[in-house]
Amino acid sequence: MEWEVVIGLETHTQLKTNTKIFSGASIKYGAEPNTQADEVSIALPGVLPVLNKKAVECAIKFGLAINAEIPPRSVFARKNYFYPDLPKGYQISQYELPIVGKGKLTIQIGEQEKTINITRAHLEEDAGKSVHGAIEGMSGIDLNRAGTPLLEIVTEPDMRSAAEAVAYAKKLHELVQWIDICDGNMQEGSFRCDVNVSVRPKGSEKLGTRREIKNLNSFKFMTQAIEYETRWQIETLEDGGKIEQATVLFNPDTGETKAMRSKEEANDYRYFPDPDLLPLEITESYIANVKTGMPQLPEAMKTELEQRYGLSSYDSSTLTNSIAKAIYFKEVADELYELCNSSDYSAKDCAKIANSWISGEFSTALNSRDIPILKFGLSAKWLASLLIRILDGTISRSGAKAIWPGMLAVADAKREAHLKGQDIPEEKQEFSVDKLIEKAGLKQVSDSGAIEVIIDEVLAANAAMVAEYKSGKEKAFNGLVGQCMKASKGKANPAQVNEILKKKLAN
Amino acid sequence: MINSSLKQLSQMLAKKEISSVELTQTFLSRINQFNPSINAFITLDEAKTLTQAKAADVRIAAGKAEALTGIPFAQKDIFCAKGWQTTCGSKMLANFIAPYDAHVISQFDAAGAVNLGKTNMDEFAMGSSNETSYFGGVKNPWDFERVPGGSSGGSAAAVAARLCAAATGTDTGGSIRQPASLCGFTGLKPTYGLVSRYGMIAFASSLDQAGPMAKSAEDCSMMLNVMAGFDERDSTSLNRPKEDYTRGLVSMQGDKPLKGLRIGLPKEYFAEGLDAGVAKVVQDAIAEYKKLGAEIIDISLPNSKLSIPVYYVLAPAEASSNLSRYDGVRYGHRAEKYTDLMDMYCKSRAEGFGAEVKRRILIGTYVLSAGYYDAYYLKAQQIRRLIADDFVQAFKKCDIIMGPTAPSTAFKAGEKADDPVAMYLQDVYTIATNLAGLPGMSIPAGFSNGLPVGLQLMGNYFDEARMLDIAHAYQQVTDWHVRMPELKIPEVAA
Amino acid sequence: MALNITDIKSIAHLARIEINEQEAATTLTKLSGILGLIEQMQAVDTKDITPMSHSQNVVQRLREDVVTQTNQREEFQKIAPILGNGSGLPAVQDGLYLVPQVIE
Incomplete structure (x- = not known):
């Protein structure tokens, strides 16, 4: 059965x-x-x-x-x-x-x-x-x-x-x-x-x-x-x-x-109205008064995520399933937009990358730790300072992933110190992401001359793949991009690699 | 001096004709003399009492006296008084030293009054003869073979025997008024919510109300000035402007001070079950009121006959729950021998409570139990509304309702002790006002076969000042309230 | 709704009051008398009558959420009962009230 x-x-x-x-x-x-x-x-x-x-x-x-x-x-x-x-x-x-x-x-x-x-x-x-x-x-x-x-x-x-x-x-x-x-x-x-x-x-x-x-x-x-x-x-x-x-x-x-x-x-609780307490009266105006002191509720937030941040209905309901996550998302997206205010990115671009990171890497980290988001300990500002570097092409997403564990370690240390009631040591503060990128040598190569050199080497070493591509196998193109990225140790700007590679193969 | 009014005592103290210590000692020596035979007090603590009297004298000397400063009062042992043994007439609390003050006690303390001691009472205020007290019965000062009434029997005997200037009581179904009637003095149960219940050991929370027990209406009005008032610690305490309950007394002079007053006489209060001697005294008192200018109107309280059944559902139901805290865990009696937790509970409570209290806990438990709630508790609450509505109708026709307080004069000790139903009928005329939450009073109106008879006054909500005036008017033209029993000085046992 | 001895015993158990056979019998007689008195209520038609829990038509007052109480443990535990079973000791230890083992 x-x-x-x-x-x-x-x-x-x-x-x-x-x-x-x-x-x-x-x-x-x-x-x-x-x-x-x-x-x-x-x-x-x-x-x-x-x-x-x-x-x-x-x-x-x-x-x-x-x-x-x-x-x-x-x-x-x-x-x-x-x-x-x-x-x-x-x-x-x-x-x-x-x-x-x-x-x-x-x-x-x-x-x-x-x-x-x-x-x-x-x-x-x-x-x-x-x-x-x-x-x-x-x-x-x-x-x-x-x-x-x-x-x-x-x-x-x-x-x-x-x-x-x-x-x-x-x-x-x-x-x-x-x-x-x-x-x-x-x-x-x-x-x-x-x-x-x-x-x-x-x-x-x-x-x-x-x-x-x-x-x-x-x-x-x-x-x-x-x-x-x-x-x-x-x-x-x-x-x-x-x-x-x-x-x-x-x-x-x-x-x-x-x-x-x-x-x-069997329990017989003998319920009866407590004579020491009078009926509790809740008036409409009292309710209205309490309402004014309340934060935005999930439904309203879902609408906002769709209209103001351009998220899909699926993304907005996934996010508002956890109100704290939705709030965190808004904070990160807003911070990010502020950071790139002078550049060409729209609020929706910012929202897109914030959502993708928060639903992806961030959620994975959160789930593996089984702690509420409010206690996670990674500020929206700090995460935004990482995401801006993906957005402006300084690092690739995989480069950002390489930095991520270091940032999580800081958040973990912060929580631990908080639990013990201790101060957070200086080396565990939320440090500059830019310095970290530099230190790890993850800065993307966006110099087209340097990228051309790499591409030329890859094309020379993979004649078979070039031939495959030219005979109509589109998939071979991805293989070549992969080789270029590998040769640049992941630092080449993938968009540029794509563009230059296409040009060269068309010749 | 022992028969002086509170006003007179207050004046004597103010003029330094007597000190509080002297006045207190006068009463203490009467207590020492008569209490062994009357048993009005459960706890006396001369040292504490005299410390308060000395403090009162200092206050008077400093010119900071209030009306009751320096006057010795007896407190019913239902009020927690910090550092005082507070037993509620029960073995359960025989060793309970209250760690805090009831609101009523704080009010008397703040007024500079002196606490003479804690008076005997029916166990947890459940009784009409003071015979359920763990600390023994109390003698009616008018006849030592008879009961003083209850549950405030100790306070009643102390007031009647002039062992105190006045006393406090509590009234859940008549516990101030019935003893006032049986012992011949003035007692007032205020509107429910007028006096805070904080620190007053609960019997039936929706009915319990504290009030003054004194010689005269004037004395009661002075005490009510101290006792009444808003207390934020009691959710049922009413937040109303403070009143001076003595304000109208002075106008009760002249030929017909009550001209235009409409007195309602409920026909149900003069029907079968009322002792003929009591009826005669009550009728005479009504006649006196006519002379004072009042108009008499026949009214009906058709549901009042249901007061007793309703009360004996509601009061035990609330009590069964209120008394659950006496489990021998944190204070109070714990059985000496027990095997496990269940055994400890059952033995501690079986040993700590007397027969009447157990009976009421059992009735209350039964009427609230699954399957019976609607037929008993809910039904009783519905009839309670009918009873209260009768009064609303009646007060459209009259200003005050009068009738007997109790169906008979004081009965002999033991006479009804084995028949709870007969005992319960003692409160047949008083319970309705508790159910409705209305103020009620009993004033001495004469004697039947040498025993005092009380006249009951029932007023509308918050009409205490008017009721006190009406009682005072009667006491201006009669002297029942200053009659004192002749006390036999008992042979001192070797 | 007539009561019997079994009812008395189960009510007494619910109320945690030990009662022996003889007491149960006496109690049965007295409680039956009282219930007879109460039974008068059943003759009244109370259809559509709102039950009355309080005599005043007032509503619950609310208290500000401010700490007003201080630690009075010592004072309160001075009046703890005696532990019993021959110990002669108060039923408190290390600030806890002592009771026979609670089994869950």
Whole structure:
């Protein structure tokens, strides 16, 4: 039987605020245990919650970014359950009336676009942390994280492969950083995904029983976990087994998912509106106000890339699939245009070469490092200073490729120094590309006299190829160009080689 | 002196006829004398109390006194007071030393008032007789065999026995007004949102409201001046301009000060279930109001009979959730012996809570549980609106509503302790105002068989000043509010 | 909606309150009485009535995102419960609250 996997995501996005969602305690990462657990965080008797304005703004920004309904009224509810890291014995969340309603996010799978429907996004507070193993048989509770504002973003079960799920998660990850509501730090838990996975016979409309993979904090693990879970479910069903609804954890060491110790009873969260908080009213003018403070959104940017930069629809949607990449592209193209302002190149010429480099060499480097573009550490200005030399013929593209690893090394060193909180050593600063070209001796030979000498030598040494060309085999021409480039050690300007070679062969 | 009004005490302090320390010591010695038998206080800390009194004297000497500076008040043990044991009447919090001040406590501190001690109460304010307190029942000063009412029973007994100048209470379903009726003094539950709930240990968040418990309406108005006000730490605290609740009192003079006032009498409040003696006292009080110029109008609050069922869904539901934080992890009672986490939770909570609190947690858990929410919780919230709407209609016809506060006078200890439903009926006349969020008052209106009877006043939202005036007018022509029980000095046990 | 002993036990478990057989029986009687009282509500037609969660028709106020709290760990952990099981020690160590091992 052929199977189909059905995937939905619930993403907990930690909002970029200074303080907790319901109190004025700091949420800075890495503080000593319980030093940021104020009276509200530890739920002393008599304390009350007051909602953080910034958290509300973040949620509205997100709603605007996914073109969602933002209802005029939303309500906070209590989700009741006992757990040591949940000091009140309930989590304040939103249940029936969330702050953000239905919206959409478009992802790119190869050359295909796919729209993922977002069911809702709601504000809630995070729980604390249990620390295990410090004392035999005991867990330690740290409530610094308790009350950290989260936006839980829930999709419809719209994804049909691990690749789609990861593409969605990456796109969302970029979006929340781009609109500046989340720092995106997955190691610190600022962006965590719960993935609901079920399988069904292909063609079936009915959803299978799902299992929820909890707390995935890397895209690599997400792929592994979904692929393992899918295989496991299919094998279980093919062996005549049944899937039981369960919460599972992914073990990165074994690459397997495993059900959490089965709950003793089905959860009954007894949701009800929190009487300590009043309905949250969001007016049109408030939304408009938040909107003015927002950066350009993907749709608008796509249009701009096509109209102002002359990119094709395919190129513009590939670029806006990563907003940060699109922004980076714009910066590079603009820098480049500025650098060659006095020359004959148009903005579109600049855009073309910037796009080609960013989609090519740059993306390859980015993917192999698996880091977000915002943290890559290679300035647009510096890249533009390289691209201008291709554009003006100083170096060839292959010459530029020869310099590229040196530039990446600088970016890598910059990131590393930043992580360690160190200064970047002088020799690792973004140095002059021109000096590098000179040092590497990569400057193109554009002196037609010198090129003629090389061509004459090549023609003399490859009489057979010349004859082939003259007998009508056009392909032989490329072979001759290749020989000329080789003879010049790649430094000859290929356009000039072409021109002079053609002339000489016509004689 | 113990029977003086707050205004009189304030004047005596200002004129230096007495110092705060002397006044405080007067009450402390009465407490030492009578509290062992009445059990109105859970926690006393003379050193802390006298430090505040000394500070008040310094402030008075510096000419920076406010109306309540130097006056000793008893605080219900539901308010967190920094450094004070704050138990909420429960074993769960028997060793809980509050690390912060409730808004109400800060307000009294800022006014220079003196904290005499923390008063006994029904556990987590759940009760109408003070018999659910982990720290034992409280005697009604008018008859030691009887209960003072509840849940603010300790504050009630302390005010009635003149163990303090006045006290604070909280009222979720009648916990200020019913004891005020049973012990014969004046108590006010303000409009919901007028007094901040920050630091007041929650029972039912959408109903809880703190208020003054004192001898007279005038005393209550002076206390409300200190207690009311916006607090940004409580989302339900209302941001309104500050009012002076004493401002109208002076106009309540002359022959017919209440001329033109329309008093509504809800027929449902005088129906079956009301003790005949209580009914007589209430009717007499209404007659007195007529003499003061008021006009009497018959009204109806048709849904008020549903107050008790609605309340016993909503209050336990909120309470079951509010009381989940008492899990033995960060503070409060943890069982001494347990095997694992689940066992620790279940034992700590079984040991820390008393029977009535457990019952209400269980009801609340049940009505919120899957499959029952709509039939109970949602339904109750819908009827809550019907009950509130009755008042909206009624206040189109009248300015104030009057009736009995409680269906009977103080009952004997143990009489209803084993029958929760009978106990719940004690609040039949008071709960509706909590559900609607309206202000309610009880003022002493006479006696039935030697026991005090209270008259209830229910006003429209934010009508506290007017209600206090109306109560004050009555207290200008009657003396029920200055009647004191004769206390037997108990034999000192060896 | 009559309750039985099993219901009482499962509600008590949901509320994390240990209850023995005898207590469950007593509780059943008392809770049934209270539910009888509550049952009066079912006679009322509440179709189209908006539920009332708050008595005042006001909306949520928002707090500025400014740190106002300082570290009070020492103060707050002074009132930590006793660990239990004969230890006599407070249930805190290295700033953490101690509970029996949480199993996931």
